Structure formats: structure tokens, C-alpha cells
Amino acid sequence: MSLGIRLPQWPQADEREAELLRNVLESQQWGGFHPYIKEFEESFAAFHQCPYGIALFNGTVSLELAFSVFGIGVGDEVIIPAISFISSATAVSRVGATPVFVDVDADSFNIDPEQVRQAISPKTKAVMAVHFGGTPCRIEELAQICKEKGLILLEDAAHAQGSEWNRRRVGGFGVAGSFSFQNGKVLTAGEGGILVTHDAGFAERARSMANCGRVAGRSFYEHANLGTNFRMTAFQAAVLLAQMERLPEQIEVRAANVRLLKSLLEDVRELKWQAQPEAVTQNSWYLLTARVQDAGHRDALREALTAAGVPNGFYPHTLYRNPLYQNSATCRILPCPVAEAMIHDSFWLPHRVLLAEEEAIRQIAEIMRTTAGAAWSRP
Numbered sequence: 001m002s003l004g005i006r007l008p009q010w011p012q013a014d015e016r017e018a019e020l021l022r023n024v025l026e027s028q029q030w031g032g033f034h035p036y037i038k039e040f041e042e043s044f045a046a047f048h049q050c051p052y053g054i055a056l057f058n059g060t061v062s063l064e065l066a067f068s069v070f071g072i073g074v075g076d077e078v079i080i081p082a083i084s085f086i087s088s089a090t091a092v093s094r095v096g097a098t099p100v101f102v103d104v105d106a107d108s109f110n111i112d113p114e115q116v117r118q119a120i121s122p123k124t125k126a127v128m129a130v131h132f133g134g135t136p137c138r139i140e141e142l143a144q145i146c147k148e149k150g151l152i153l154l155e156d157a158a159h160a161q162g163s164e165w166n167r168r169r170v171g172g173f174g175v176a177g178s179f180s181f182q183n184g185k186v187l188t189a190g191e192g193g194i195l196v197t198h199d200a201g202f203a204e205r206a207r208s209m210a211n212c213g214r215v216a217g218r219s220f221y222e223h224a225n226l227g228t229n230f231r232m233t234a235f236q237a238a239v240l241l242a243q244m245e246r247l248p249e250q251i252e253v254r255a256a257n258v259r260l261l262k263s264l265l266e267d268v269r270e271l272k273w274q275a276q277p278e279a280v281t282q283n284s285w286y287l288l289t290a291r292v293q294d295a296g297h298r299d300a301l302r303e304a305l306t307a308a309g310v311p312n313g314f315y316p317h318t319l320y321r322n323p324l325y326q327n328s329a330t331c332r333i334l335p336c337p338v339a340e341a342m343i344h345d346s347f348w349l350p351h352r353v354l355l356a357e358e359e360a361i362r363q364i365a366e367i368m369r370t371t372a373g374a375a376w377s378r379p
């Protein structure tokens, strides 16, 4: 079936990216010391209401760097949701610590603070709050738990550029927030990452470790700390500066299309969208996710979308069912019935679908309404 649904391409670029990239090409500095890096760090950190930003070459090393700076390692545990991308877990394993997988909430699809409380052990050192699909998790409750228990809160905000909880942008609720600018993200340079923070000490240590252990103000060949090279390139920063100019408007377009799609499908009771609590005052809408009451209908729905050329997806298993955690890497797994059910009954539409024209959104709604059609009840 081809309905000729017109969807925008992703990533998108125009003369602005080309102009900034040309400036880098014509400069004598293509690496991590071009002024665009600092400019991007400052503007992205300010966009997320944080005083410090450390630009890095992707959102996996940004998580690994955060744990190294925290000094988390062998014998320590970090609590993370069972539904996320693998880097949320491997960042913990790669510093030698143990990921503790907990269930997500059946409505918000995000890490469940109650499950976090239950998972805390004497070895727990940190909690990783993932804002799944761009919808912030209950971050203030997690911050409170971490405060009470003396734990570090790290936000994996890879999906959530621009997302807000009670008018505060994500990334600044814990000690640090990590973002990804990989090819499919709402702000992208093909690859890229950043850590944002309010903590001057964390910022200084992270910057030094990402820059071969150098210390600000000292000579280029003096290395005070055991560091590495995680620096972002000037080409990445150039593209990201241009992309940032479009992000606020794109967020608005996606939000309007989400409202339209949901209103067109209001009477389809079998679709349960990711809950949007009142505290979610802005959502990046990286992913629009729903559960389908009958898991069999989820597969039919996904097949119909795919046949019509509409990208869609979901993780094929919970994080701990990856061969890595089944066969070799140490982990602790709490019961995750919601996450396990979601693997079979959930799907997402990626953000480029949500940038489409109204006609495309109406066509997509029609596919979703009719697919598992007859079986879907209406009032």
C-alpha cells in the first residue's frame, strides 16, 4: 500500500550550516580548539539553563566521562531504567560499576521513582534518569530521593533537547546532564554530545579529563590529570550552532502535530499515548510513543505504517536482555513486568514524522485508525 505520504528528510541543513562549515574550513583550526566550540557550549548550556557545558564527540562518551568524574567504579551500583538505549547501561559497565535495571512506569514509560527506592542498596552510588523519547521523567522526585539517600543524579537527556519539567529545562536537575547529537537526534551534527552542569568543580574536572588531563591556564604539554581525548570537532560545533537556530520552531511544529494526531485518534481507545503530566511544560518530541492494548495489533499497526513508508520503531528487548548482559557483563535486575510488556505492545513515531505537513499527519492517523481496524472498539 503506498499512499504517497510526504515526509520530511532528516537531518536537515541549509545555507546556514554551509556558511558556518565554510568558516571552519577556511580557519586554521578544525579541531576542538576553534571558538565555535566555546560558543556552542555556552549557548547550549544557557538553553538548558546551566552555567557550564563541556562539548564532546558523542553522547556515549559523555555518560562514561560523567561516571569517571564522579569516581564511580568497581563495587558500585547505578540504578537505570530497563527501557533505554544501550549506552545508558554500558556507560556504567565500562567504568567497572554494576547497572541495576528497574522497571518503568506503565503510564509515563519512564523510570519509576518507587522502583528506584526499592532498588537502593548499600552499594548504590548513583541514579540515571533517562527522559525517554523527550518526555521528562519525574525528575524532581528522583532528585529528592538522591538528596535523601546521598546519591548522585545523572540525567541521560539524549532524547530531550529543549524538554522542560515545571518550566525548568532538563539536564540541570542533578549533578550533570548528558545529551546526544547523533544523526537521528532533534539537534544533530551526525555525532556529538555535551555534558551540562551547575557544578563548577564537576565542569572543571570533566573538561580536564576530556582534554587529555590539561588544566586551564597551563601549558599545552602539561597534563595534571589522567585524561583522554573526547573533544568535539569544530565541524560538529558549526553544524550544531546552525541547528540550534531552528530547534525552538521545530519543537513547536512537532507539538502542534502531536496535538493534531492525538485529536484525530481520540476515540481509538486501544491506543495509550505516553502520559504527559502537567509538569511537562515542553517536550522535544524526539519520539511519540504509544502502547497498543493488544500486542498483536501493535505488530499489525507497525507493518501498515512501514508499508506506507512511515518510519516507526521500538526497542526489540529490555536492556538487560542484550547478549552482553545475558552472557558476560555483571548486572542486577529487578522485576520489570511493564518494560517487558512494552517490548511487545509499544511503538514510536520518530520526530521527523512529526515535522510533516498536516495532510501527512491526517493520512498517518487514518492508517492507525484502520489497521487493526475492525478489532478496535469505538465508543
Ligand SMILES: Cc1ncc(COP(=O)(O)O)c(C=O)c1O
Pocket: 058, 059, 060, 061, 084, 085, 087, 088, 130, 156, 158, 159, 179, 180, 181, 182, 191, 192, 193
Ligand atoms: C538514551 C540514549 N542515551 C545515550 C545515547 C548515546 O548517544 P550517542 O549515539 O551520541 O553516543 C543515545 C543514543 O543514541 C540514547 O538514545
